[in-house]
Amino acid sequence: MQRKFLLLTLVLIVLAGCSKKSIPDKSVSKKNQTTKSVAIIPESLKLGSRLYATKCGNCHGLKRTDEFTSAAWLPIMDRMAVEARLSESEKASILAYVQAYSKK
Numbered sequence: 001m002q003r004k005f006l007l008l009t010l011v012l013i014v015l016a017g018c019s020k021k022s023i024p025d026k027s028v029s030k031k032n033q034t035t036k037s038v039a040i041i042p043e044s045l046k047l048g049s050r051l052y053a054t055k056c057g058n059c060h061g062l063k064r065t066d067e068f069t070s071a072a073w074l075p076i077m078d079r080m081a082v083e084a085r086l087s088e089s090e091k092a093s094i095l096a097y098v099q100a101y102s103k104k
């Protein structure tokens, strides 16, 4: 009788173990989704995206690009290009990137 109880407990533990496994599986597929959406950045904006990440986070952390409209980014980039000592081409690449992901 005791052995049956032990067996039942074991089965329950195994079942519980299986149902727990399905939770991390879900988070893995969610992670894949975010990776995908990051990878969607078109080739033409990749340089701007990389420059933005390396040049624009030092003083205040990276600002959300969708916090500002495309029009609002223009004067901000004029100020920040000076702050970050960007070349004209770096400024143009970053501007194209932030405007592409700006507030609609």
Ligand code: HEC
Binding pocket: 052, 055, 056, 057, 058, 059, 060, 063, 068, 076, 079, 080, 081, 083, 084, 086, 094
């Ligand atoms: C040398 C430091 C420095 C660097 C580098 C820098 N910033 Fe700034 N940034 C500031 C300061 C200081 C402010 C707040 C004063 C202001 O708005 O001019 C600011 C403010 C901002 C704001 C908020 C503006 C607003 O009107 O609310 C944005 C957006 C921004 N920066 C984006 C950028 C981007 C994009 C880059 C890269 C090209 C960058 N920053 C690089 C110092 C910096």
